[in-house]
Amino acid sequence: MEVAFRTRIDQLRFWVPVKPALRADINHFPPGAPELAYRPDVDGLRAIAVLAVIGFHAHPEGIPGGFIGVDVFFVISGFLIASLIVKRLNDENFSFLEFYARRVRRIFPALAVVLVATLALGAYTLLPTEFLSLGKHTMAAAAFAANVLNYFEAGYFDAPATSKPLLHIWSLGVEEQFYFFFPALLLLIWRYRAMTWSFVLIGIASFALNVALIRDHASFTFFLPLTRFWEFIAGAMFACSNLPNRQTVLPVLSALSAPRWRDYSAAAGMLLIIAGIGVAREASFPGWWALLPVAGSFFIIGAGPQAWLNRHVLAKPGLVLIGLISYPLYLWHWPLLVIGRTVMETAENKYARTVTILAVGSAFLLAWLTYQFIERRARARRPVVAARKVTAALLAGMVVLALLGFVTVEFEGLPTRYPKEIQPLVRDNWNDYLAAYDIDYKLVGRRNTYVPVVEGSRGPLLVSYGDSHAWHLQAGLRRLQAERPFKKVLKGWPIECVPLVSEVARADEEACARLMAVDLADFEQLKPDIVVISAHWFRYKKIDKLVDIVRFLQQVGIRRIVVIGSVPVWLQSSPRLAMYRAYKADPLHRIPERLSSFTPLTLDIDRRLKDIASNLGVRFISAYDVFCNDNGCLTRLGDTAKDIVQWDQTHLTPRASWYFVSRIADRIFD
Numbered sequence: 001m002e003v004a005f006r007t008r009i010d011q012l013r014f015w016v017p018v019k020p021a022l023r024a025d026i027n028h029f030p031p032g033a034p035e036l037a038y039r040p041d042v043d044g045l046r047a048i049a050v051l052a053v054i055g056f057h058a059h060p061e062g063i064p065g066g067f068i069g070v071d072v073f074f075v076i077s078g079f080l081i082a083s084l085i086v087k088r089l090n091d092e093n094f095s096f097l098e099f100y101a102r103r104v105r106r107i108f109p110a111l112a113v114v115l116v117a118t119l120a121l122g123a124y125t126l127l128p129t130e131f132l133s134l135g136k137h138t139m140a141a142a143a144f145a146a147n148v149l150n151y152f153e154a155g156y157f158d159a160p161a162t163s164k165p166l167l168h169i170w171s172l173g174v175e176e177q178f179y180f181f182f183p184a185l186l187l188l189i190w191r192y193r194a195m196t197w198s199f200v201l202i203g204i205a206s207f208a209l210n211v212a213l214i215r216d217h218a219s220f221t222f223f224l225p226l227t228r229f230w231e232f233i234a235g236a237m238f239a240c241s242n243l244p245n246r247q248t249v250l251p252v253l254s255a256l257s258a259p260r261w262r263d264y265s266a267a268a269g270m271l272l273i274i275a276g277i278g279v280a281r282e283a284s285f286p287g288w289w290a291l292l293p294v295a296g297s298f299f300i301i302g303a304g305p306q307a308w309l310n311r312h313v314l315a316k317p318g319l320v321l322i323g324l325i326s327y328p329l330y331l332w333h334w335p336l337l338v339i340g341r342t343v344m345e346t347a348e349n350k351y352a353r354t355v356t357i358l359a360v361g362s363a364f365l366l367a368w369l370t371y372q373f374i375e376r377r378a379r380a381r382r383p384v385v386a387a388r389k390v391t392a393a394l395l396a397g398m399v400v401l402a403l404l405g406f407v408t409v410e411f412e413g414l415p416t417r418y419p420k421e422i423q424p425l426v427r428d429n430w431n432d433y434l435a436a437y438d439i440d441y442k443l444v445g446r447r448n449t450y451v452p453v454v455e456g457s458r459g460p461l462l463v464s465y466g467d468s469h470a471w472h473l474q475a476g477l478r479r480l481q482a483e484r485p486f487k488k489v490l491k492g493w494p495i496e497c498v499p500l501v502s503e504v505a506r507a508d509e510e511a512c513a514r515l516m517a518v519d520l521a522d523f524e525q526l527k528p529d530i531v532v533i534s535a536h537w538f539r540y541k542k543i544d545k546l547v548d549i550v551r552f553l554q555q556v557g558i559r560r561i562v563v564i565g566s567v568p569v570w571l572q573s574s575p576r577l578a579m580y581r582a583y584k585a586d587p588l589h590r591i592p593e594r595l596s597s598f599t600p601l602t603l604d605i606d607r608r609l610k611d612i613a614s615n616l617g618v619r620f621i622s623a624y625d626v627f628c629n630d631n632g633c634l635t636r637l638g639d640t641a642k643d644i645v646q647w648d649q650t651h652l653t654p655r656a657s658w659y660f661v662s663r664i665a666d667r668i669f670d
Contacts, residue, residue, distance in 0.1 A: 042314075047345055075294055076301070086240075142405065210230065214227075234295075268299050269300035324371060575644065576635075639656075
């Protein structure tokens with residue numbers, strides 16, 4: 001006999017029939033768990049979280065802080081898992097083996113389906129480099145270490161997020177790592193009757209570490225669990241309120257749900273979450289900004305199911321339904337967005353909105369199907385032996401997925417999926433490309449404080465200055481040193497600010513100010529004979545600020561200053577993809593040497609830079625004139641992967657770096 005969750009969500013009976021034995025299952029507790037009082041408002045809060053994340057991924061300009069939905073999930077997970085464990089401990093029937101078996105039946109089914117589907121779609125849509133990366137991320141996801149992989153990959157030269165279909169699985173890695181150690185910790189502090197204050201101290205320590213590291217170790221703070229555990233602890237605090245003896249509970253926990261304060265608590269919590277969605281920014285997150293979603297979730301959960309907002313808004317059937325499917329919905333939406341945008345990518349990007357709508361709509365449909373026909377069946381109550389067989393099968397399936405990812409990596413993204421004549425060009429010599437970006441600095445102190453290293457022993461001193469587009473000239477300049485004597489220093493900064501135009505992209509202003517101070521001091525000390533300024537000008541709005549740095553260099557006494565114009569900026573993710581699509585579209589299957597699918601803004605930027613250089617009396621060299629003509633811009637210099645001109649939308653490969661430098665050398669040293 002079916003029963004409704006509660007009177008307020010009777011309408012969901014058509015969509016999600018719930019049998020008495022599955023009431024605990026609806027609150028995302030494993031089947032067979034001791035039944036806890038169901039709170040539809042928690043599912044409603046989960047819906048707010050997943051909708052915020054999807055909104056951010058679908059339209060980041062409109063919902064800039066939607067990524068805080070992940071932090072809301074962390075608080076909810078801490079609350080639910082701690083409540084479940086505490087009740088088991090209180091009933092003296094907690095089992096580690098049973099706990100982790102239920103976690104497997106809860107997490108693995110939907111994840112396995114999404115991983116299989118993503119690998120299958122990737123095999124048909126991704127170039128070998130991207131498919132190889134997908135193999136790595138599949139292995140990491142199967143091992144619940146995606147956050148660790150993302151941490152080690154994070155950096156200026158990391159592939160863009162929009163090319164990683166499994167990037168979002170990092171949060172699942174953090175959750176599973178929390179589940180790995182939390183039950184043992186909870187059992188320990190339960191025995192010593194120190195639950196509440198242990199939670200407080202651990203939470204404060206984790207939060208303090210988060211604040212201390214966010215400035216200099218942003219990737220560590222964002223991806224790794226130590227700086228995220230305080231968010232789970234915030235939710236776990238309410239596990240104490242489920243105990244028969246509440247004497248150990250902090251007064252504030254009881255006050256939040258008191259009839260006098262619960263409505264204010266829930267309203268304040270929702271305002272904090274909305275504020276976080278509106279003002280939080282990735283560059284400095286989590287840090288102090290994470291207090292907004294975490295405190296907001298804390299107040300809403302603490303207000304209890306009887307708060308007006310929780311009863312009349314969060315417990316609405318529509319939100320509850322989205323909350324019930326939130327886990328598979330979170331898993332599905334990002335791979336569909338990434339792969340859909342990759343397949344439909346065009347020079348004009350004219351299908352972007354349509355692809356986004358279709359991807360999000362498909363994610364909702366697939367999430368409901370996954371929840372209804374896979375998740376709930378995998379988690380249904382069954383005899384102990386049968387449940388163990390299901391758990392073992394799920395574990396074996398995840399091992400197979402990890403092996404599939406391993407095979408994809410070992411065979412370099414399976415380039416044999418492509419015709420033989422195009423295979424050498426779709427292969428990506430990633431290590432060769434990165435050799436062009438060998439660091440020319442020795443880290444000696446705080447972040448972005450470096451000692452420049454002089455290469456060469458005789459001839460004029462040349463300083464290459466700028467962002468990563470100063471770095472990608474290094475392969476060519478090093479080879480040029482074998483032909484003409486000169487000393488070289490690189491002062492390029494592969495971070496998200498460009499001191500030469502006094503602009504901050506995603507880094508903090510203080511870091512950029514330190515960079516500028518170091519740069520200016522180095523120029524006064526080095527007094528180079530030649531300064532070559534190169535940058536990814538297309539990214540910046542303040543290139544007129546170049547005037548300030550050129551005038552400073554002139555005041556220091558530098559007599560030869562050369563400004564390099566912008567290289568062609570491809571509108572597709574890489575010229576390799578553009579070449580492959582042109583190859584497929586050509587009835588004769590010719591591999592193009594030149595294409596015109598670059599942004600015309602490159603020429604506008606060149607004109608602006610040329611005017612600045614002319615007015616200041618310094619030399620301007622157009623990269624466009626070297627690589628492009630009336631037939632388009634060069635995509636390759638030969639027939640192998642090493643001959644590709646640009647390995648992403650803008651950065652030159654080592655071969656192209658030499659091609660460019662060798663053609664402008666006389667103009668630099670004249």
